[in-house]
Amino acid sequence: MAPPAWIADNIPTLLRPLLLMAIATYHFIMTILEIIFVERQPAKLFDITGLRFKAFARLWTYNGEAMSVEMPGPFDELVSKCQGVVLDIGPGSGELLKRFNAQHISAMYGAEPATPLHPKLIKNAEKAGFGGKYHALICGGEPESLIPALYKSGILGQSGTGGTAESGVFDEICCLRVLCGVPHPQQTIKGLYALLKPGGRMVICEHVVNPWRTEGSMLGRLVQFLYTIIGWPFLMGGCELQRHTPEFLREAGEWEKFDLEYVGPKEAVPFVVGELIKKA
Incomplete structure (x- = not known):
């Protein structure tokens, strides 16, 4: 491939995360300025973790x-088939809820x-037609946060803070651009596997480490590393560009x-998209 054509095909996608x-x-x-001049609580600036997540929100x-607006691969087809009792990890402000069939x-x-x-x-859950069927939980996907919240909601029959819970609670679990930011991905994914019913489906849409040894590129992998060094996780709410999520998912349990x-x-932000069925 001629240099100008290679640049046109590769550089825009590699530099897009920089924007x-x-x-x-x-x-x-702007978050710093709001804390100082609007909230007038400059002491909050010393809580770096809180500041980062407030800025990301x-x-x-x-x-x-x-x-x-643009989601990768067969995303719409996968989420539109979700049915039964569903757990959505990290829905954010619910921008993707309209893609589901309520x-x-x-x-x-x-x-x-x-x-x-x-x-x-x-608000977005109501607009998407969920009404009272949607339950927003103030928790993350990690077991020590998720399990107590599910117990409090009434869907679990027992509580715990160590990640133990009744197996076979959810028909489907959706991980959509979220596993990149959970603190302990392997433990979190194993906890989600335990909450999925035998024969249940897990829908995945996650950006991951560039598979440069197989179908990826060494340049894409290098750019991921550089973005990480210059502050991607700090600015993006703890999001990691270099996670081996497919491996973590495969190791979580037995899949049919x-x-x-x-x-x-x-690219610098490649995705894996698809579905996993838990062995019955």
């Missing part, structure tokens, strides 16, 4: 809809730890079906 980082930097600065509030879902539980996003999450495909494998 998102610039937008995130703007919201981080602001980013998602203003840009979540635009960031959810008529086929008897109950949906959204585990979202960012409380500033909940008002819009509930394990169907994941790479979308944009040569």
